[in-house]
Amino acid sequence: MDQSQLIADIEKYLQGEMNLEEKANFENLRQNNPEIDQLFVECTYFLDQLDQFGNQQALKKSIRETVDKLKQQGIIKNSPLSPKSKIIYLWNQYKRTIAVAASIAIIISFLSSSIFSFFTNVKVNNLRPLVEKIREQDVKYKKLETKVNQINTSDNTTPAKSKLESNFRATGFMIDVNNNYLVTNAHVLTEATHHLVVENNKGEQFAAEAIYSDNQNDIAILKIIDQDFKKLAPLPFSIKKSTCELGEPIFTLGFPKQEIVYGEGYISAKNGYQMDSIFYQLSTLANEGNSGSPVINKNGELVGVLSSKEESSEGVVFAIKSYNIFSVVNTLKKLPSFENIKITTNPILRKTDRVTQIKKIQEYVFMIKGN
Amino acid sequence: MSTIEQDKLLLEGLAIQDKASIETIYKSHFPMIQNLIINNKGSMDDASDTFQEAMIVLYQKSLDNEFQLNCLIKTYLYSVCKRIWLKKLQQIQRFGLQADDFEEYVAIEEDVTKHEKQQDRFHIMENALSKIGEPCKSLLEAYYIQKKHMNEIAAEFKYTNADNAKTQKYKCLMRLKKLFFAEYKHEN
The missing domain is CATH 2.40.10.120 (Thrombin, subunit H)
Known part of the structure; x- marks a missing residue:
């Protein structure tokens, strides 16, 4: 039996679109043919996954549309301020690596009688924001x-x-x-x-x-x-x-x-x-x-x-x-x-x-x- | 209406992907999650992504007939978001989540694990879909994702009738199934 015909039948069966006779024939086929039964189980699982996947994609789309709408209405702010900047995250994340790298850099620069100045790596805190x-x-x-x-x-009647x-x-x-x-x-x-x-x-x-x-x-x-x-x-x-x-x-x-x-x-x-x-x-x-x-x-x-x-x-x-x-x-x-x-x-x-x-x-x- | 009754209605709405329900849930609970994520080294995008994930977990729950929300949507979403974001933070090695623990938690571990496994399978599905090529991809998406009617699809893809489109769809489906299981078995 052609597999794509079979999958068509399975979907029809699952969606309840078969009439009684077709249904009986199909169930009969499954019972007498373990191979087809195995395929049935596999296809059912697959179609179920596909269906759920489809639902989820649709939900994601609805959520996206909702977010866009709320953003346009200004209910959700486009870019609120995160308390720390990305640069600081990276710094925190690689602090240790940078520290090691910097110390190696310092040693090398001393050894090689400072042909290159590696000091810039260390002086990260030399800059002061003016707030x-x-x-x-x-x-x-x-x-x-x-x-x-x-x-x-307190006796003043018009408070500023x-x-x-x-x-x-x-x-x-x-x-x-x-x-x-x-x-x-x-x-x-x-x-x-x-x-x-x-x-x-x-x-x-x-x-x-x-x-x-x-x-x-x-x-x-x-x-x-x-x-x-x-x-x-x-x-x-x-x-x-x-x-x-x-x-x-x-x-x-x-x-x-x-x-x-x-x-x-x-x-x-x-x-x-x-x-x-x-x-x-x-x-x-x-x-x-x-x-x-x-x-x-x-x-x-x-x-x-x-x-x-x-x-x-x-x-x-x-x-x-x-x-x-x-x-x-x-x-x-x-x-x-x-x-x-x-x-x-x-x-x-x-x-x-x-x-x-x-x-x-x-x-x-x-x-x-x-x- | 009490919050519990209201939440129940919203959940029923979410199960059928009703837009108004989605919007209400988003409006009432996103700011809380936004605070949680942004105060914990996340960006606005991280907040949106995490909230979307949590909405999907809640959606899966809402489909379950036996599911009864034994806590408020707010508590559920907060717990799920916290769990998802904590894991993400650990993955990218920014340790330590400082949540203001004024929010209640509920046990959501099982739901989230289930969701993660499902996401893995969907990822395989997405990959398989991207591999099968056109017009198969569009055809299957039109039917299974956009949930269009076969007649509509036939017209859109210029098939002479819905039956021909159907035959083609099943051929595509077979190929997708093959690709899906090839990777699925490989992964497991």
Whole structure:
């Protein structure tokens, strides 16, 4: 008997599509022919597996469709922030291997009278991100202070909007005035596990949320979600797509303290720490709290985002090259809920003096706080 | 309606792959799993994958006539996800799961082991399907996965009638069966 005819019969039998006579004949056949009976058992098992497999594939498809729908509705966030970056996982995972490799490297480099410098492997911790972490003591002190204030002002009938107790401070700046999207460093957001606010130079705080974080480029996008926030005019600065020249003078605006601070410097190298081409090396002064500060050239163009400094030497600061912002924006554009992200600029600062530039740009620079 | 009654309805819905039920389960329980995975060195994708696995385990359970959920869906999914993710972490050698153990657990070891064995078989099935070539692959998928009617398939694949399509389907099925058992016996 032809096997595919048999499998057809078996399926018909299992699906209950045989009439009584056919059924009787078929059962008879099975009984008298052990070989066919064996095939029957095998085919039944196989068809059952195939059927279950089919059901599962269908279920997976339904789940996928549900997830897409929920993501589009914003019920599930596209990329919430994981508390630790992938790089750290890899580091943790290969810590031991790297330690062994590094020690061998050190020995070899001593022995071979350091023809090659293997030391770079060891100095992983030489880079310091510029987020200011506010110490626990200070937080406690502030709590006390607010309590005292509350007592002092207890008879006051209009309580001011309560301010967030922050455990870090960094900087960010606006890139999309229509949607109120801000850029900062991805490492900044690892500090914010509960709340996130941005504060302008007038001390007004607005609630914000992290919507995207690209750990590889160390760029994150925030959105101001506070309804009290008034829309700003188009960006007075443009974002430079090409790279800067060595020696080009730059300035930065950031929040290493509770008020905005201006800093000056120049591009001192075209690559960052350990020749990382995402970064520029700047010669300027930067401190904790400067993470996410815009780096601007004399034409009022944004050329970089300040991110870290070398721990051991003063004035060696690293900034992410501005074109990386575009690549993040382009990635975001492909996601369903961010199609309308757009950088609208009205660069009016090209021929103005520095004081005017700063005055204009500082409206677009925000302190980022959270806990 | 109490949560238990609601869960029972959802489970009945899941058994027939009702979209609204799938959505409700996802909406109510995914955030909890997302937290669990992301706080334990996983990514958003890991969370989605793990949750999907757990949904499949629950689905298999829901098909079982004798199955009665003796705990809430929430507890069941949490236990299954925790078990799946723990194993995955061990496989990639990131030890130590720090779950906030405020959630209850139920015994799901047997269900998950059963599920894992089934996944192995399905993996063989998937491999076999990818090996048989066209038009066999599409034809079988249309019937057994998309559950299309034979008439519809005949029209789609341009067979003159459903019987011809059926004959072809059985020939393909024989080949698939052969491939499946060849690997299946090899694996066992």
